[in-house]
Amino acid sequence: MEITLLLLQQLSVYLVIIYLLSKTPLFMPLIFVSGRNSHRIACYVLFSSFCILGTYFSLSIENALANTRAIGAVMGGLLGGPVVGLAVGLTGGLHRYSMGGFTDLACTISTTSEGLIGGLLHLYYLRKGQIEKIFKPMKALIITLVAEVIQMAIILVVAKPFDQAWLLVQSIALPMIIANSLGAALFMSIIQDKKAIFEKNYNAFSNKALRIAQRAVGVFRHGFDAQSCQKIAGIIHEETGVGAVSITDREKILAFIGIGDDHHVCGRMISSDYTLKAIESGEMTYADGYATAYQCSIHEGCKLGSVLVVPLLQADGQVFGTVKLYEPKQKLFSTLNRSLGEGLAKLISNQILLGRYIQQKNLLNQSEIRLLQAQVNPHFLFNTLNTISAVTRKDPKKARELIQHLSQFFRSNLKQDIEQVTVKEELAHVHAYLEIELARFADRLSVTENIADELLSLKVPTFTLQPLIENAIKHGTSTLIGKGKLEINGYLLEKGKDTLVVLEVIDNAGQYQEPSNARGLGLQIVDKRIKNQYGQHYGLTMTCETDIYTKATILVPLQKQ
């Protein structure tokens, strides 16, 4: 009984050391079983030390040592697996062997086998896919108990003389089994607590981060301006609970929410040294108000006592602004919010960059449509005016019709910001154009049109068909000395389980050339816009047999409308 108490006393000191160590980052590798070599090595080093420590915290009894070495060996095996267990046991065992005594060999063998036993349990749960169970203190207790019983058996078998071994086991078996099992259980319990705290923090962190991320989506769609920054600052302020949040660009405060918003006014130029430093260096600056003094640069009586400034970076590393988190003087800056601040800056940077990208893409789309419109080329306009002027003399009624067609053509050309039109509308645009060209090329152009009725109500991107027809005339039929023929077809095509809308423009010139620079730009834009909208499988393909025909084929998916 006395030995048990003494050993438990030793165990207490041992456990205090473990508890203190658990507060250091040394313990981090222990709370997750990753199976990586780094994890294994960390386990080996740490538990070998505990194993040796256990040997030192021992009581000398009967020319032998009552000790808590088994804790290190079994725990090493449990957390690190059989290989680590074996290695820890062997290390601890060899260390014990070096100290001599009649049980030296027995102890070496038993410590090694204890490590292995822990490792085997690890392996067992790993195979069953329940590796988390090894973190249960009760499991550690039972397995250490079993291991200790086996150790006693090994001492009896290996240690000579047997009589002395028998006496020893009688006196130390119970204290060692109790102390080691209990110690292993408490050790595991410390690890478990550590793990729980970490997971709780981690969850809180990721929940916060996720919520902010969710709420921030799309805020910067219209750009990095005061309005969107104010909104984001509000979200961060609410979610993190810091004293105040501010967002700046490189020169001025774009948004400020929280304590001190009476003098931290939006639109003010940046005066804080920390912010200027962060902008210049591109690195986070932090003033906790204690080790690094912080004083608001605007107002002496400002209640804010600490600040974290995180720069907002572009893809090329250029700083385009900062996010600032403040805490008031009586409150500490939580590490959680500090690390969150970094992540937030990244999130905001990305959102802003995405917003810019989307904006630019929209601008591009719009400018491309304008470009298509602007492609109403002067040739066409002046030739049309000339045709009308000539027709006026002979057939004023027809001239008036042509003017109407021309105005309809321009009108639909000028319809901006419309992404999609029905086939019927696109055909109306085409007809206005064709009527004019038919008059112009009077005796040299004929058109046949064959569009399936079910297509008329379907939607297609604007300016899909007309550029093809313009191209077929400009670079096709108009280059023929003989008669030009144009064929416009539209039909539905079943392809696998998809239904495709097919639009074709065929001329009898066969003069198509691969686009180069400016030429064929109209066609490229038609193709690009369809691909942007529907994907790479769709778009425009040109086929040509020189001097025989050129065929432009548009494929778009049949949309559920």
Place this chain on the structure above:
Amino acid sequence: MLKAIVIDDELYAREELNELLVETNQVQVIEQCSNAIEGLKAINSLKPDVVFLDIHMPQITGLDLLSMLDPDTMPKVVFVTAYDEYAVKAFEDNAFDYLLKPVESERLLKTLKRINAERTELPNYGPITTNKLELIPCSGFNRILLLAPDEIEIAMSEQTGVHLLTDKDKFTASLSLKVLEEKTDLIRCHRQHLINPSCIREIKLLDNGSADIMTKSNHHAPVSRRYLKVIKDRFGLL
């Protein structure tokens, strides 16, 4: 009265200009052509005083046509275009006559006045014409054809016109031998014959100092004494 030919591929444009010209009472439109090939033939056969020439036409543009005209019988040319920044700039730079479509009557009158005043002088169209023709318009039996110059083996001027021999066929060209000599790689071997030097297989020297050329496709062309030396020089023969 000026004799004029209107060449434009658009029916209404042709008719419009025709009407305007008739209205001036200074011009008689003797022919209207819907492309440059017809135009070339008409110019060569009708010898007009002035040609109203559209720039944009299928296959052979107005400027190409200009390159195909024989400088000796070159008529006055008035360019007509609806819109062509580059051509207009060239016309301006060289002080050539041009009209913008739709044509204004007053502007047309001004142009005619100028033509009447400078009736004998001919401008130098060098700056806007090409040195080498890429296509030679020909009329075959019931068809119009555009030959690449290197397809031609022999060109010969006969009573019925300028004939072109290719490996298999014979065409009648709408160009004079002189233009062909100047604007293609064909070289003169006889007063009435041009030969494509890359198609010569054999030059048979005759006793009287002349020679006979046989081409790859076994066509024959005479070589006069005067041009034999030129040909010998060209091939480095003595």
